[in-house]
Amino acid sequence: MKRINTLxxxxxxxxxxxxFLAPTLILFSMxxxxxxxxxxxxxxxxxxxxxxxxxAFVGLANYRALFADSQFLNSLSVTGRFLLMAVxxxxxLSLLLALLLNWKRCMGKTFxxxxxxxxxxxxxxxxxxxxxxxLDPTMGPVNIILNRLNIQSLASVSLLGNFNTALPTTAIVWxxxxxxxxxxxxxxxxxxVPDELYEAARIDGANSWQLFKSIVVPLLIPFAVIILIxxxxxxxRVFNLMLTLTNGGPFFATETVEVFIYRHAxxxxxxxxxxxxxxxxxxxxxxxxxxxxxxxxNAAVKRGEQ
Amino acid sequence: xxxxLSLLLALLMVGALVTAQAEPMSWWDQFLNLQETHENVIxxxxxxxxxxxxxxxxxxxxSFKEAFDLxxxxxxxxxxxxxxxxxxxxxxxxxxxxxxxxxxxxxxLPDYVQATLAEGYTMFDGQVYSFPTFAHxxxxxxxxxxxxxxxxxxxxxxxxxxxxSLTNAENNVYGIALPLTDTGRMNGIxxxxxxxSGGVYDIDYATGxxxxxxxxxxxxxxxxxxxxxxxxxxxxxxxxKTRTVRERWANDEAVFAIDGCWYPGSIKNAFGAxxxxxxxxxxxxxxxxxxxxxxxAPSTGTFYLSSFCKDTEAGTNLMLRLLSDEYAIxxxxxxxxxxxxxxxxxxxxxxxxxxxxxCKIMASQMGYRxxxxxxxxxxxxxxxxxxxxxxxxxxxYVGYITGAITDWETAxxxxxxxxxxxxxxxxxxxxxxGSNVSRDDFIFSNYVRGEDYTSDKYxxxx
Numbered sequence: 001m002k003r004i005n006t007l008x009x010x011x012x013x014x015x016x017x018x019x020f021l022a023p024t025l026i027l028f029s030m031x032x033x034x035x036x037x038x039x040x041x042x043x044x045x046x047x048x049x050x051x052x053x054x055x056a057f058v059g060l061a062n063y064r065a066l067f068a069d070s071q072f073l074n075s076l077s078v079t080g081r082f083l084l085m086a087v088x089x090x091x092x093l094s095l096l097l098a099l100l101l102n103w104k105r106c107m108g109k110t111f112x113x114x115x116x117x118x119x120x121x122x123x124x125x126x127x128x129x130x131x132x133x134x135l136d137p138t139m140g141p142v143n144i145i146l147n148r149l150n151i152q153s154l155a156s157v158s159l160l161g162n163f164n165t166a167l168p169t170t171a172i173v174w175x176x177x178x179x180x181x182x183x184x185x186x187x188x189x190x191x192x193v194p195d196e197l198y199e200a201a202r203i204d205g206a207n208s209w210q211l212f213k214s215i216v217v218p219l220l221i222p223f224a225v226i227i228l229i230x231x232x233x234x235x236x237r238v239f240n241l242m243l244t245l246t247n248g249g250p251f252f253a254t255e256t257v258e259v260f261i262y263r264h265a266x267x268x269x270x271x272x273x274x275x276x277x278x279x280x281x282x283x284x285x286x287x288x289x290x291x292x293x294x295x296x297x298n299a300a301v302k303r304g305e306q
Numbered sequence: 307x308x309x310x311l312s313l314l315l316a317l318l319m320v321g322a323l324v325t326a327q328a329e330p331m332s333w334w335d336q337f338l339n340l341q342e343t344h345e346n347v348i349x350x351x352x353x354x355x356x357x358x359x360x361x362x363x364x365x366x367x368x369s370f371k372e373a374f375d376l377x378x379x380x381x382x383x384x385x386x387x388x389x390x391x392x393x394x395x396x397x398x399x400x401x402x403x404x405x406x407x408x409x410x411x412x413x414x415l416p417d418y419v420q421a422t423l424a425e426g427y428t429m430f431d432g433q434v435y436s437f438p439t440f441a442h443x444x445x446x447x448x449x450x451x452x453x454x455x456x457x458x459x460x461x462x463x464x465x466x467x468x469x470x471s472l473t474n475a476e477n478n479v480y481g482i483a484l485p486l487t488d489t490g491r492m493n494g495i496x497x498x499x500x501x502x503s504g505g506v507y508d509i510d511y512a513t514g515x516x517x518x519x520x521x522x523x524x525x526x527x528x529x530x531x532x533x534x535x536x537x538x539x540x541x542x543x544x545x546x547k548t549r550t551v552r553e554r555w556a557n558d559e560a561v562f563a564i565d566g567c568w569y570p571g572s573i574k575n576a577f578g579a580x581x582x583x584x585x586x587x588x589x590x591x592x593x594x595x596x597x598x599x600x601x602x603a604p605s606t607g608t609f610y611l612s613s614f615c616k617d618t619e620a621g622t623n624l625m626l627r628l629l630s631d632e633y634a635i636x637x638x639x640x641x642x643x644x645x646x647x648x649x650x651x652x653x654x655x656x657x658x659x660x661x662x663x664x665c666k667i668m669a670s671q672m673g674y675r676x677x678x679x680x681x682x683x684x685x686x687x688x689x690x691x692x693x694x695x696x697x698x699x700x701x702x703y704v705g706y707i708t709g710a711i712t713d714w715e716t717a718x719x720x721x722x723x724x725x726x727x728x729x730x731x732x733x734x735x736x737x738x739x740g741s742n743v744s745r746d747d748f749i750f751s752n753y754v755r756g757e758d759y760t761s762d763k764y765x766x767x768x
Contacts, residue, residue, distance in 0.1 A: 048402070049375060049378065049402055050375070050378045050379035052402060071696070132545055135545075136542050136545070137541040137542050138478050138540070138541060138542055138559065139478070139542075156541065158541055158542055158544050158545060160544075160545050161486075161541075161542070161543070161544025161545045161708065162544070162708055162709065163705070163708040163709040163710040164709060246487075246545075247487055249487060249489075249544070249704065250486070250544050250704050250705070250708040250710070251697065251701060251704050251705035251708055251710035251711070252697075252710075253708070253710065265375075266371075266372040266375045266376060267371070267372055268693075268694040269371070269391055269392055269395060269490075269694050270395070270398065270692055270693050270694045271375060272693060
């Protein structure tokens with residue numbers, strides 16, 4: 001009796017909320033938690049494909065093999081270099097464009113915002129196919145322009161087919177495709193700065209640079225952290241663009257960890273599902289670490305503001 | 307009320323009819339050129355006879371394997387599928403549960419089909435799982451523009467000079483275009499050329515060792531390096547696939563292309579029959595003066611009933627239609643893979659002379675090599691255990707010409723060593739699990755390179 005009373009006392013008036021949360025919780029468990037759990041389990045076995053028989057537990061053998069595999073280390077390096085090239089470029093370029101398009105005297109704002117956002121709506125696979133044509137070394141407009149500009153060192157190069165130029169080229173295509181996304185975030189952030197602050201600063205004699213440095217930047221920092229996290233998250237998930245643009249080539253120059261996982265799980269004539277799962281688990285863990293570090297940095301910034 | 311009840315009853319009857327209708331058979335293959343032939347000769351008559359619809363899905367060879375493996379994990383695979391893997395991988399696919407057996411005995415099949423069946427390829431545990439519908443062939447024919455080339459040389463050295471003379475970069479014309487994004491295909495092209503030049507495709511059956519670094523393979527590899535450095539290879543090749551190479555050839559950007567017997571059919575379907583007027587074909591040039599045949603293992607089946615096929619009787623009915631004369635003639639007329647029943651080539655109408663010529667060259671070039679799995683069926687376990695090693699020869703070529711590798715000879719040495727180490731590991735793993743296999747199963751002391759290894763030769767070794 002005493003227990004029933006205790007239960008009644010602790011019963012929340014919103015208990016039925018779990019009924020409404022149930023579909024999300026069930027679907028989240030099926031499509032997120034279960035695959036994560038299954039990936040970790042597969043990585044501890046010798047499973048070769050979904051139809052493998054006689055699957056045995058092998059402990060950390062796949063992880064040991066992974067860190068001794070120069071191609072996996074290469075894919076980590078490719079992913080890291082892609083992040084270093086693409087994330088700052090998208091972050092800074094979109095901010096500069098947002099400042100321009102948020103400028104009161106800028107003409108055709110709506111037109112340019114739409115134009116920059118259009119590639120975001122286009123499927124990555126289609127962009128991949130179209131850019132192969134655009135970057136064709138003999139018939140593509142990019143090489144024709146480079147040729148007319150007398151930049152011979154690049155004009156005769158297959159930008160996607162050269163070991164040294166393939167990764168920067170894919171990074172440029174990726175930045176172009178997703179620039180509009182960050183642009184929208186930045187414009188929304190800039191529009192959240194109250195006009196009164198600008199007016200007050202102007203009355204105090206502040207010029208444009210001082211307005212940017214002392215008002216815009218401090219107010220945008222929390223937004224910047226979020227935009228950075230989202231940009232890094234997008235830059236890690238470049239699988240479909242890489243697959244259609246270069247398929248990880250030439251000679252693994254653009255093989256990011258995602259493409260590496262896919263190659264071992266599905267493209268190899270002799271698939272290695274467990275090995276690919278180990279790579280996926282390591283990659284997932286690394287990504288979680290990036291998010292944690294960013295959150296810590298965000299908290300530190302907030303503490304600084306206070 | 308009565309009206310409502312009648313309506314409900316009618317709906318129930320319609321529902322029952324819908325559910326009683328036979329489930330369609332799904333058919334996946336990479337033979338886009340044959341879609342119309344299959345539609346008219348196989349699928350439509352099958353549907354008329356059985357009431358079962360056939361749903362078609364096309365993939366190119368590389369995507370097919372990925373799509374099928376993904377389908378295996380999500381229970382959405384086809385009923386009938388083409389075979390898109392390497393010859394000695396059939397056992398691995400069987401062991402992984404990819405196939406369903408046909409409801410037919412070996413003795414019920416025509417003699418020319420029975421002659422091609424082999425355990426571990428088209429038969430497993432004595433049951434027939436498939437049969438080849440295409441003649442034994444490979445993809446190393448040299449297709450060229452007759453308007454620009456009158457005679458194709460016999461040696462790679464002469465070929466290099468010809469390609470150089472044909473190239474005019476200013477006018478965007480190159481000697482040859484290569485499908486370098488498909489490094490698996492490039493790997494095959496180099497290894498087939500090495501075998502035709504008197505070397506080996508992969509394993510030297512005198513020693514049972516993988517060999518990718520012998521003088522002949524290096525000479526073939528050097529030929530491809532030289533033509534790249536000469537500027538004779540279309541510079542877009544590093545982003546081209548087999549299908550896009552054909553576009554460059556048809557657009558007169560490349561004079562030569564390396565492809566299989568299906569090249570005329572592909573060109574006709576993609577660009578029009580008028581392009582066949584300028585198409586010529588020749589056997590691949592080789593390192594020296596003599597040309598050996600390409601010797602392969604017994605053929606795998608062209609199509610298999612997959613383990614997703616729920617009605618194997620109907621599936622067998624569908625598959626056996628692939629053995630009709632009508633289909634063989636239609637295959638020849640589609641100018642795709644050469645039909646297994648070669649008599650159909652004579653009976654077919656509206657077939658381009660260049661296609662018949664290509665098929666004849668191919669028929670004169672093919673032979674059988676020893677197959678360790680025929681000698682010892684436990685070798686199938688080793689094939690299942692073997693892991694893909696990369697970079698392969700095709701990868702190394704792309705790596706070298708794109709600047710990623712500076713010393714291709716060392717890379718070939720390393721690949722050879724890695725392949726042999728992997729074979730040793732796979733054999734050791736299989737032995738530890740009880741398989742009676744050894745490296746000796748890969749050594750055939752009575753094999754003469756370039757000669758057919760017939761079934762009686764296996765008996766000589768016992």
